[in-house]
Amino acid sequence: MTSTExxxxxxxxxxxxxxxxxxxxxxxxxxxxxxxxxxxxxxGVYWGLTALDLMNNVDALNKEDVVKYVVSCQHDNGGFGGHxxxxxxLLYTLYAVQILVIEDSLDAVNVExxxxxxxxxxxxxxxxxxxxxxxxxxxxFSYTAISCLSLLKRLDAIDVKKAIEYIMLCKNxxxxxxxxxxxxxxxxxxxxxxxxxxxxxxxxxxxxxxxGWWLCERQLKNGGLNGRPEKLEDVCxxxxxxxxxxxxxxxHWINKEKLIEFILAAQDSESGGIADRPGDMxxxxxxxxxxxxxxxxxYPGLKPVDPVYCLxxxxxxxxxxxx
Amino acid sequence: xxxxxxNYDWSDVVPIEQDDGPDPLAxxxxxxxxxxxxxxxRALSQKNEHSERALTLTEKIIEHNPAHYTIWYVHLNEELxxxxxxxxxxxxxxxxWHHRQVIVEKLKDCSLELSFTEEVLNDDxxxxxxxxxxxxxxxxxxxxxxxxxxxxxxxxxxxxxxxYFAIFHNPTKPSEEFLWEEVQYGISKIKLAPNNISPWxxxxxxxxxxxxxxxxxxxxxxxxxxxxIISPHALGCLVDxxxxxxxxxxxxxxxxxxxxxxxxxxxxxxIRQKYWNYRKHVLASIA
Numbered sequence: 029m030t031s032t033e034x035x036x037x038x039x040x041x042x043x044x045x046x047x048x049x050x051x052x053x054x055x056x057x058x059x060x061x062x063x064x065x066x067x068x069x070x071x072g073v074y075w076g077l078t079a080l081d082l083m084n085n086v087d088a089l090n091k092e093d094v095v096k097y098v099v100s101c102q103h104d105n106g107g108f109g110g111h112x113x114x115x116x117x118l119l120y121t122l123y124a125v126q127i128l129v130i131e132d133s134l135d136a137v138n139v140e141x142x143x144x145x146x147x148x149x150x151x152x153x154x155x156x157x158x159x160x161x162x163x164x165x166x167x168x169f170s171y172t173a174i175s176c177l178s179l180l181k182r183l184d185a186i187d188v189k190k191a192i193e194y195i196m197l198c199k200n201x202x203x204x205x206x207x208x209x210x211x212x213x214x215x216x217x218x219x220x221x222x223x224x225x226x227x228x229x230x231x232x233x234x235x236x237x238x239x240g241w242w243l244c245e246r247q248l249k250n251g252g253l254n255g256r257p258e259k260l261e262d263v264c265x266x267x268x269x270x271x272x273x274x275x276x277x278x279x280h281w282i283n284k285e286k287l288i289e290f291i292l293a294a295q296d297s298e299s300g301g302i303a304d305r306p307g308d309m310x311x312x313x314x315x316x317x318x319x320x321x322x323x324x325x326x327y328p329g330l331k332p333v334d335p336v337y338c339l340x341x342x343x344x345x346x347x348x349x350x351x
Numbered sequence: 352x353x354x355x356x357x358n359y360d361w362s363d364v365v366p367i368e369q370d371d372g373p374d375p376l377a378x379x380x381x382x383x384x385x386x387x388x389x390x391x392x393r394a395l396s397q398k399n400e401h402s403e404r405a406l407t408l409t410e411k412i413i414e415h416n417p418a419h420y421t422i423w424y425v426h427l428n429e430e431l432x433x434x435x436x437x438x439x440x441x442x443x444x445x446x447x448w449h450h451r452q453v454i455v456e457k458l459k460d461c462s463l464e465l466s467f468t469e470e471v472l473n474d475d476x477x478x479x480x481x482x483x484x485x486x487x488x489x490x491x492x493x494x495x496x497x498x499x500x501x502x503x504x505x506x507x508x509x510x511x512x513x514x515y516f517a518i519f520h521n522p523t524k525p526s527e528e529f530l531w532e533e534v535q536y537g538i539s540k541i542k543l544a545p546n547n548i549s550p551w552x553x554x555x556x557x558x559x560x561x562x563x564x565x566x567x568x569x570x571x572x573x574x575x576x577x578x579x580i581i582s583p584h585a586l587g588c589l590v591d592x593x594x595x596x597x598x599x600x601x602x603x604x605x606x607x608x609x610x611x612x613x614x615x616x617x618x619x620x621x622i623r624q625k626y627w628n629y630r631k632h633v634l635a636s637i638a
Contacts, residue, residue, distance in 0.1 A: 212482060213512070244626050256477075258506040280625045281623065
């Protein structure tokens with residue numbers, strides 16, 4: 029296993045290496061990590077496929093195999109599990125829909141049932157969403173539900189006004205959003221709340237200047253971004269912070285050159301893949317978010333990514349969505 | 352917890368039989384498996400053993416007799432113990448935290464939660480799950496706890512956020528006097544680490560909810576600069592103050608604001624040049 033430790037800093041994006049890295053992910057069945065991450069296999073497919081599409085290599089994974097696999101994760105109640113036989117959850121349901129939209133294969137599944145499952149996750153009193161039948165509430169799930177139903181053109185299935193109300197309860201004094209009311213502002217949660225509000229035409233509820241400042245203050249001297257004050261930089265925040273800034277029309281508040289330098293330095297220039305920061309082990313999650321970050325920054329050779337849906341822009345346009 | 356209770360090693364346990372008294376009336380013919388499980392349970396209770404086999408045992412008993420309230424109580428407490436051990440190994444697992452929440456709500460007893468979250472925060476003072484969890488189970492001495500953590504690490508943004516939460520989510524609305532004290536507290540911490548944004552955000556948040564104005568920070572910002580301490584947050588705060596005054600018609604302050612933005616964009620916060628140029632533009636556009 030190689031790390032991203034290198035004496036020279038890479039100044040190019042190793043697209044071919046990353047494509048190969050993603051392709052070989054499913055072949056590592058001898059690795060313990062392969063089995064430890066079984067519960068999020070479906071997420072892995074979404075992360076890998078989206079990265080491939082942005083790198084102009086969507087066919088590097090066989091479309092039929094991918095669709096068949098996604099279909100096998102759907103339950104009778106319409107929800108999808110993280111892998112075959114795993115319990116249904118909102119998160120995996122969104123990943124499933126995102127994958128099928130990329131593969132232009134929504135007709136392979138029971139869409140009405142998906143709508144039913146997602147709608148059933150909303151608490152009609154508070155507007156909040158639970159992740160599954162066990163009741164955990166988090167603004168991540170608000171985004172997941174709204175994004176999923178938006179892709180399926182079925183936002184009518186939930187109480188949008190109430191959903192917005194709950195999200196706004198999670199707005200904090202620093203302009204950011206947490207996972208539940210009063211919880212600390214966190215870039216991941218901010219992406220979810222801002223993305224959700226964007227989909228339902230409610231961005232005017234956000235103090236864009238104040239939040240934009242909070243977001244651009246995430247950039248550290250080394251060019252990387254952290255997720256909240258005084259924490260370490262991490263490549264995945266190149267997505268959570270950047271997409272939120274992009275949605276708010278303030279992407280240029282980040283120093284582009286320094287961030288690109290940081291992301292490129294986190295690549296494994298031998299075996300492909302991107303890590304959370306230079307010198308660490310790569311994984312497909314950080315590979316995707318490094319790529320989406322670079323795409324948002326206009327890095328050459330990549331397709332443009334949609335900051336709200338975290339899908340290639342052409343895919344969002346293909347299904348007739350304009351945000 | 353995949354093993355059935357029989358598969359655990361019980362060789363060290365002497366089961367204790369049910370004592371129905373010397374002349375039991377209407378003795379119940381219990382299912383042998385249930386009797387066996389209860390026998391082991393009584394023995395473990397006596398030793399006050401908390402373990403995986405104890406947990407599995409209570410599960411089996413509940414299966415046989417779901418109306419056995421005491422066993423439920425013990426079972427739920429075993430679960431709390433089990434979760435504690437799991438959280439030590441997986442402190443960032445969403446499901447574990449949620450599961451604990453559900454149990455605590457069932458037990459209607461959060462007496463253990465203070466020390467439980469304190470232990471987790473001892474290992475990782477910024478664990479997002481632990482902090483969020485504390486917002487569900489707010490205690491009267493939350494401010495004291497938060498203060499302890501701020502003393503330990505003045506840069507702990509989670510602690511600062513929790514301080515705000517503890518004050519403003521309190522059923523008792525804070526008095527103006529109290530809020531003034533909080534602003535002073537924030538200022539004292541700013542002086543210790545002027546480049547740390549957390550107390551700045553905190554103080555501004557408190558001011559926004561009080562009758563105070565941002566002006567109360569002007570002296571602090573200017574004195575830091577005069578001492579040669581360059582904090583973009585102090586300079587940024589001055590920009591905010593000047594902008595407010597410019598909007599009220601002060602041309603002098605409008606100029607000062609613009610100059611401060613230039614200072615930040617070109618010298619003291621170059622990485623955020625575009626942001627400070629934006630602030631300069633906003634100031635310049637004030638009629």
